[in-house]
Amino acid sequence: MLIKGMTEQEIRVLQEYRRVGTESLTIAAITAIKHPAGGGESPALSLVEKGFLTTDAARENFALTPKAKEFLSYDPKPEFEEGGASEEAAAVVAE
Secondary structure (H helix, E strand, O other), rough: OOOOOOOHHHHHHHHHHHOHHHHHHHEEHHOOOOOOOOOOOHHHHHHHHHOOOEEEEOOOOEEEEEHHHHHHHOOOHHHHHHHHHHHHHHHHHHO
C-alpha cells in the first residue's frame, strides 16, 4: 500500500533513516539501499521535491524534514499481529 502518494522506493528510503537511527544520510548510503524495483538517487531527489528531505548544494547529504519525521513517527501494525499477540497472552493466562 502506498502512503501519501509516495512510491515504494521513496518509502524505503525514509525507512532507512529509521533503521539506522539518523536524521542525515549521504547519497552513497541512499544509493546502497536495496530496492525490489529501481532505486539509486532518484527516490531521494523526489522526496526533496515532495518536502520530506532537504539536501545540500552538491546533493551529497540528505536530511529529514519535520514532515518526514512526522511520517516516520507512525508505526502502523496489521490487525492480525495485534490480535495474535492478544490471543497468545490470553492462552498463557488461561494455563
